[in-house]
Every structure is written in C-alpha cells, then in structure tokens.
Amino acid sequence: MTALIEVKNLVKHFVADRSVFGRPTAFIKAVDDVSFSVEAGETLALVGESGCGKSTVSRLVLRLIEPDAGHISFEGRDLLALNASGLRAFRRDAQIIFQDPYASLNPRMTISQILTEPLALHDLVPRPRRRERVEELLRLVGLEPRFARRYPHEFSGGQRQRIAIARALAVEPKLIICDEPVSALDVSIRSQILNLLRDLQERLGLAYIFVSHDLAVVKHIADRVAVMNLGVIVETADAQALFASPRHPYSRALLSAIPVPKPRAKRSRIVLQGEMPSALNPPAGCRFHTRCPYVIDRCRVEPPQLLEDGTGYATACHRTAELPPPDAIVPTDGSFSPTLERLVAAFSGPGEVSASSGVDTAGTVPPAVA
Numbered sequence: 001m002t003a004l005i006e007v008k009n010l011v012k013h014f015v016a017d018r019s020v021f022g023r024p025t026a027f028i029k030a031v032d033d034v035s036f037s038v039e040a041g042e043t044l045a046l047v048g049e050s051g052c053g054k055s056t057v058s059r060l061v062l063r064l065i066e067p068d069a070g071h072i073s074f075e076g077r078d079l080l081a082l083n084a085s086g087l088r089a090f091r092r093d094a095q096i097i098f099q100d101p102y103a104s105l106n107p108r109m110t111i112s113q114i115l116t117e118p119l120a121l122h123d124l125v126p127r128p129r130r131r132e133r134v135e136e137l138l139r140l141v142g143l144e145p146r147f148a149r150r151y152p153h154e155f156s157g158g159q160r161q162r163i164a165i166a167r168a169l170a171v172e173p174k175l176i177i178c179d180e181p182v183s184a185l186d187v188s189i190r191s192q193i194l195n196l197l198r199d200l201q202e203r204l205g206l207a208y209i210f211v212s213h214d215l216a217v218v219k220h221i222a223d224r225v226a227v228m229n230l231g232v233i234v235e236t237a238d239a240q241a242l243f244a245s246p247r248h249p250y251s252r253a254l255l256s257a258i259p260v261p262k263p264r265a266k267r268s269r270i271v272l273q274g275e276m277p278s279a280l281n282p283p284a285g286c287r288f289h290t291r292c293p294y295v296i297d298r299c300r301v302e303p304p305q306l307l308e309d310g311t312g313y314a315t316a317c318h319r320t321a322e323l324p325p326p327d328a329i330v331p332t333d334g335s336f337s338p339t340l341e342r343l344v345a346a347f348s349g350p351g352e353v354s355a356s357s358g359v360d361t362a363g364t365v366p367p368a369v370a
Contacts, residue, residue: 002076003037004207005061005094005175010034010070012053012060016280028279030056031067032231035306040174041201043208045222045239047215047254049276053231054211058177061209062094063087074175092122095168099180101160105152111138111163112148118170137166141196158189165196169204177209182217194221215258219243224312227251230279230287233306237313245326247315250288252326268326286318294319 010031017026031053038044046054059065061072063079072079074090082090098104105114115134119125125133135145141162152160161181168176178197182190198221200206212218218225218239225242227235227250235248246252249270256270272291277283283290289299298318308314317323 004040004042004075005209006037006071006073007057007061008035008071010057010060010072011068012056012065013068026280029231029282030279031060032282034070034228034231034233036226036233036236038175038207038209040207041205043201043210043221043223045210045212045218045225046228047212047218047225048228049254050213051276051279052228053279054213054228055179057228058096058179058209058211062091062096062177064096088122092124092171093173094175094177095171095173096177096179097161097164097168097181100184101157101164102152102184104164105160105167107152110149110151114152114163115148115167115170118167122171124171133170137170140169140200141166156189157185158192161185161189161193162196165193165200169200172204173206175207175209177211179211180213181210183212183214190217197221215243215254219258227254230277230282232287232316234288234316235314236306241311241313247313247320247323247326248288248317249292249294249323255326286316294323 011033012031013027013029015024015026016028017024019025034053034057036044046057048054056065060067063072063082067080070080074093077090079087079090109117112131112134115137116130119130119133120127131148134148138145138147143159143162143166147155147159152163155163164181181197182193185193194217197208201208208221210218210222222239225235225237225239226233227242227248229250235242235246235251242251243255246255253270253272256268270293273293274291277287277290283300284303285301286292286295286299286304289295292299296319302318304316304318306314306316
C-alpha cells in the first residue's frame with residue numbers, strides 16, 4: 001500500500017551569515033536527513049523542543065519553503081518535480097492550519113470572503129452556490145452561518161481557529177498539517193478544538209501531520225509519534241507504545257515533563273543538565289550527547305542511525321538495548337484525583353453539559369469543555 005505522503009532524507013539549511021563578497025559562511029541546520037511517511041486517515045505527531053525543526057518540516061512538506069535535498073512524494077507523485085500549476089493542484093489536496101489564529105486570518109476580509117477565496121481560486125463551487133457552501137463549512141466546524149458577515153476581530157481565539165479549520169476544509173483536502181493549532185489558545189478551549197479535529201478526521205477520512213511541543217495534547221490525538229531533536233528524528237513509534245515505554249533518553253525526558261493532575265502520583269522526573277546546543281553548530285556524533293545521562297565515548301563521535309526493531313518502533317541510540325526500563329515516567333492512570341474531580345463537579349453548573357465531540361455550535365456562550 002502506497003503511503004499518502006512519504007518524506008525521505010529531507011534537508012534544509014538556512015544561511016546565517018555571509019562574507020563581504022556575499023558567500024555563505026555559516027548555516028543553521030534546521031532539518032538534517034529526516035524521513036517519515038503518513039497513511040490516509042492517520043495522524044503523525046512531530047514533537048520536540050522549540051527550535052528542533054518540526055515546523056520547518058511541515059513547511060517543507062507543503063513546499064512553502066524549498067528543501068536543499070531529499071525527496072517528497074504525495075500519492076506516488078514527486079512533489080519536488082511539480083511546476084507552478086501542478087503545485088497549485090497539490091495545494092488543494094494538502095492544507096495547513098497555522099499556530100496563531102489572530103495572525104492567520106486577513107483582518108480586512110469578512111469570514112464569508114475568507115472561506116470563498118479558496119473556492120474561487122480552485123474553481124470548486126459555482127458562484128451561485130458559494131454562499132451555501134460557506135454556511136455548510138461554518139456548520140461543519142460548529143459555528144453559526146450568521147457569523148459569515150463578521151470580521152475576524154469579532155471572534156474569540158477558539159472561534160478564529162475554527163474558522164481557520166473551515167478554510168482548510170474548504171478545498172476538501174486529504175492531508176492537513178496542524179502547526180501547533182492549540183498552543184495559542186486557552187486551556188479551556190483546547191479540548192474543543194482537539195475534539196473537533198478528531199471528529200472531522202473520522203467523518204472525512206483526513207490525514208494529519210500534527211506539530212506540537214505539548215505531549216499531553218499529542219497523547220490525545222496522535223496515532224504515531226516522531227520525536228525530533230536538533231533537526232533529526234530520534235524516535236518513531238505507535239503513540240501508545242511510545243507513551244507506555246519510551247526508549248530514547250530524550251523521549252523519556254520529554255515525557256517525564258508532562259504535568260499529571262495527581263500531585264501524589266509516583267513518577268520519575270528526568271531533569272536534563274545544560275543548555276540545548278545551537279543548530280548553528282550542532283555537536284558531533286549524537287546530537288543529544290551533551291545532555292544525555294547515559295552518554296559514552298561512542299556517542300560523541302558516531303551519529304546513531306534510526307533503526308527499526310520489526311514492530312514499527314525505531315530508535316536512534318547506540319545504547320537502546322542497554323538502558324534501564326522507563327520506570328513510572330508517565331503514570332498509566334491519567335484520570336484526575338478524587339479531590340479535583342469533586343471540585344470540578346462542585347463548580348459545574350446544571351447548564352454545563354459535556355460535549356461528546358467538538359462540533360457543538362459556538363454562539364455567544366462557548367460550549368462546555370469535555
């Protein structure tokens with residue numbers, strides 16, 4: 001079975017400095033030899049610290065920026081060989097939801113104009129039916145059709161992100177790249193947007209590349225996870241397997257930092273020592289060795305390969321087989337403590353009903369959070 005999108009050996013270096021003659025003298029190695037694939041209807045999460053290259057990868061996949069090397073194929077087509085017209089046709093199949101809903105919408109356009117623009121650009125809907133299609137899109141993301149005449153500044157952050165999702169859905173894509181779509185939102189709104197994305201995926205068969213540094217969010221939505229560090233992927237696995245038993249020391253450190261709503265839960269907190277190295281001059285060998293508690297001499301000179309164990313679990317670490325098992329990094333019981341549950345129940349009014357999905361209509365009063 002051919003993957004919906006397949007990325008092989010992707011590389012992107014940005015020029016950081018030039019000589020007096022204009023020749024590049026320093027490069028930021030944002031993405032270095034990254035490979036992964038995404039099946040139809042699947043969610044792949046790219047996770048890592050800020051500056052690890054995950055957002056750059058998402059833009060490279062859509063050719064919003066051009067890679068220096070590598071191969072990208074979509075349904076078997078070579079994306080890097082597409083001309084301008086072919087690239088426009090591809091953009092109908094692949095869309096992106098940006099991180100900031102305040103900056104991604106044109107403040108001078110009404111919501112109707114924002115949602116009509118992709119329909120007209122790709123000539124998908126006849127002009128007489130475009131208003132009806134806009135109303136359908138708003139209902140699909142849980143907004144009332146009467147909002148179509150309003151401008152972006154008249155909406156809350158969560159409502160704006162719903163509009164951004166509606167714009168991505170307008171061209172009926174097969175792949176949507178979600179570049180930290182909930183990080184700029186209040187915690188009370190995040191679950192609504194995540195539930196909406198999951199519901200839309202089930203109904204429309206969408207594939208997601210979900211970029212995030214919030215592993216609690218990733219655990220909620222991802223099917224597979226790829227962990228990035230300094231421009232390279234260090235671990236890929238099924239989401240349940242990775243959260244249950246991470247193998248790479250970097251993944252273990254990330255997972256141990258997830259807040260758990262049980263103050264007395266027993267867990268192992270891994271605190272990394274030192275600063276994250278610069279992508280301008282990444283360390284030789286394993287790029288994590290300067291902060292790894294299990295470093296040996298081999299790690300300092302030989303870059304580890306991303307090797308799969310036959311079950312779909314791949315790790316780039318020389319000492320994977322030697323490391324001790326991860327002990328209670330993420331407690332298996334992620335429910336709230338009884339005390340916190342009683343507080344939530346006490347402050348929940350009789351009118352607040354938990355949403356079963358993220359497509360409840362958003363009017364003047366926001367829907368309750370599940």
